[in-house]
Each structure stands twice: as structure tokens, then as C-alpha cells.
Amino acid sequence: MKNEMSIQQNEELFNILKIRFEKNMNRHENIEWAKVQSKLEANTEKVKSIGEMEITGGEPDVVGYNKETDDYFFFDCSAESPKGRRSICYDHEALESRKEYKPLNSAVNMAVVMGIEILDEEQYRYLQKLGKFDTKISSWVKTPNQIRKLGGAIFCDRRYDNVFTYHNGAESYYAGRGFRGLLKV
Structure with a gap:
């Protein structure tokens, strides 16, 4: 896994994730992108992992939220298993x-x-x-x-x-x- 993502790479990744999130609201009803982004911004290691999911073709997206643990769940949502x-x-x-x-x-x-x-x-x-x-x-x-x-x-x-x-x-x-x-x- 790559060590660091540049600010530009982070912005590009967040933009991709936000667009995918908005296109697929059926996967995460009642979840707000701003809250998801805030959690991501506070977890740079998780952002790197999401970046690796994206780079390998997984098209990660939010598919759920656990209120007790305050965790959002990202799954690979590519049509086929990631290339x-x-x-x-x-x-x-x-x-x-x-x-x-x-x-x-x-x-x-x-x-x-x-x-x-x-x-x-x-x-x-x-x-x-x-x-x-x-x-x-x-x-x-x-x-x-x-x-x-x-x-x-x-x-x-x-x-x-x-x-x-x-x-x-x-x-x-x-x-x-x-x-x-x-x-x-």
C-alpha cells in the first residue's frame, strides 16, 4: 500500500466517493455524506485503505452504519469482483x-x-x-x-x-x- 496520499489525491478520492454516494442513495438511506466525509478526514489510515480499494477497481461505497459503534461500512460495489x-x-x-x-x-x-x-x-x-x-x-x-x-x-x-x-x-x-x-x- 502506498505510504502517503497527496492533498490533491485526497480531494480527487473524496470527490469520486461523494459522486458515487449521491448516485447510489439506495445503498445508504438516511446517511449524510458530510458525516461520512468528516469521519474519513479524521482517519487518514482508513482513507489510504479506501484509496487502495478504489485503485484496485473496487468502487467502494457506503452500505451501512452502526449507531452503537459509530462506524460507517464501505463495501466494494463494482459490478464485478475488482479487476x-x-x-x-x-x-x-x-x-x-x-x-x-x-x-x-x-x-x-x-x-x-x-x-x-x-x-x-x-x-x-x-x-x-x-x-x-x-x-x-x-x-x-x-x-x-x-x-x-x-x-x-x-x-x-x-x-x-x-x-x-x-x-x-x-x-x-x-x-x-x-x-x-x-x-x-
Whole structure:
């Protein structure tokens, strides 16, 4: 992840986020952009993470607010799994297990470096209530420990107007599979 964003880069990012926020009010009814921006301005590390979500093609947008914790939730809202986060296996263990044709990275590693979390299945299904996402490709989702211990990982997509959850070996990777992230601000 880049160390610092210039003032101009920050302004450009905030402008992109504000325009996206205003175009997609159905994702965040009763949330005011000014309050979201104020929280972002107070959290420079979170702004860097949002910037990484944007740079990798995630098109982050606000999808919720937790009044108890005073957190806004940003999810990747690109139509398909972010382009800059595809052709990756699930986690570091899976990456290390590949003897040949290793991908460049893993979903879990990338999320950690970016300062975000991978959506879990429940969060992925929530996102799908806000629009139609991943109708052509798929996204890794946070895999429960009991599945991962057995060598598997799960991913989701939307086909036939339904959200499906599938499994694969965690070491597998495809050009048409990435991951979607979550950032709490």
C-alpha cells in the first residue's frame, strides 16, 4: 500500500466517493455524506485503505452504519469482483502449497496489506440485496475455519438471479475470481 496520499489525491478520492454516494442513495438511506466525509478526514489510515480499494477497481461505497459503534461500512460495489484483485488464491498457506504456476498473491494477504477485511458470506448476500453484482465472475469470501482446515475455501457469485456459494481448493485461482472488501470507518 502506498505510504502517503497527496492533498490533491485526497480531494480527487473524496470527490469520486461523494459522486458515487449521491448516485447510489439506495445503498445508504438516511446517511449524510458530510458525516461520512468528516469521519474519513479524521482517519487518514482508513482513507489510504479506501484509496487502495478504489485503485484496485473496487468502487467502494457506503452500505451501512452502526449507531452503537459509530462506524460507517464501505463495501466494494463494482459490478464485478475488482479487476486489480483477481487471479489470486485464497490465503498465504494456499499460495505456499502451490508448487508450480503460483499466482502473484492471495486474497487474505492482499486484504491485510490494504487494511480491509474480506466479505463473509452473510455480508456478500447483504451486498446482493443492494444490486446485482458478480453476474459474470466470482469473489472469494471469508471461509469458515472448519472448511479451511480441510483445504477448502468458498466463493460466491450471482447467476440466474440468485446468489450461490461454492467451494474450491484454497490454492486454486482463476482470472474470473477476486475478492470484495469491507472497511469500517
